[in-house]
């Protein structure tokens with residue numbers, strides 16, 4: 001049974017600005033955010049996903065983005081250490097949840113920044129790792145050593161696509177969605193070599209968080225407003241589902257950011 005960690009948006013809002021999507025003058029509609037989050041939960045449950053929940057905390061509005069809690073690899077949770085202090089308060093809460101739920105928490109040394117599954121995604125047995133804007137390249141190499149994985153670090157070039165999961169989404173080993181404009185020539189070349197079936201997303205749909213998809217089996221869930229990607233996915237025997245997540249886009253997040261797969265992503269060759 002697929003198993004996903006989420007956090008209800010009870011205390012969600014735009015309380016600070018740490019990426020270009022966030023503006024305190026453009027507040028999230030909190031009751032609508034609750035409805036949208038519940039809509040995502042319903043879809044996941046209908047696909048047979050087991051959902052576990054973090055307890056929301058006053059003053060930690062971005063705790064809803066559980067993709068950033070850690071990178072889960074087998075029984076280990078490699079804990080995030082956030083670039084911005086506004087999110088560092090999430091770290092002990094996530095660590096406590098992982099420990100209470102049977103995972104072994106690994107911490108990176110002082111001074112290294114790492115933002116979990118937001119920046120580190122397995123495609124087959126390779127860990128594709130975004131760096132510079134949030135996670136740093138040294139942290140990503142240490143994560144590779146801890147997991148004994150080959151790491152391919154890719155520099156994120158555009159502040160709007162500050163986490164790897166906003167511009168790249170593995171669907172299965174050898175298959176992924178990406179937004180070319182978020183990478184440099186080197187990054188695009190590496191991705192093309194590494195992922196034989198690489199589906200590009202246009203700028204307009206990338207801006208609707210098309211790449212920030214949750215993959216369960218062959219079902220791919222995204223924010224609304226990604227019709228071309230959905231057509232491409234359907235023609236490749238995936239089942240796309242859209243669900244409105246506008247209130248989370250205001251914080252720079254969408255479907256994938258709201259989830260942390262605990263049993264291994266679909267595309268991860270180590271999946272339990």
Ligand code: ARG
Pocket residue numbers: 018019022062065067068087117118119163165166251252253254256257
């Ligand atoms: N406001 C959050 C931040 O800037 C959004 C995090 C989105 N998470 C993600 N995995 N992309 O940190």
